[in-house]
């Protein structure tokens with residue numbers, strides 16, 4: 001059975017390949033001979049796991065016993081962009097940078113404005 005779940009390949013903080021699903025991050029635990037890949041949650045207390053085969057999520061097991069670990073993928077991308085602009089363009093006030101980027105990502109920025117404005121330079 002295929003589970004149609006959106007995921008993104010990204011990197012762990014140590015630079016290892018990691019799979020992001022929603023607000024959780026998985027690292028590769030094992031590549032099996034039959035071509036499936038088993039990934040486990042990067043939170044060590046958590047036993048949630050995912051099985052992939054041919055770039056599809058085949059199976060998800062376990063329940064995450066922790067808070068959200070990372071920002072949802074699209075939000076994370078925007079945080080990255082905001083941080084880059086905020087740290088390279090020091091003369092422009094943050095709310096102005098925010099408003100500029102917000103035009104591209106309206107709904108996300110609306111939801112996360114507080115987060116953005118309080119997470120940088122500070």
Ligand SMILES: [Zn+2]
Pocket residue numbers: 024041042043046047048063064065066
């Ligand atoms: Zn977990």
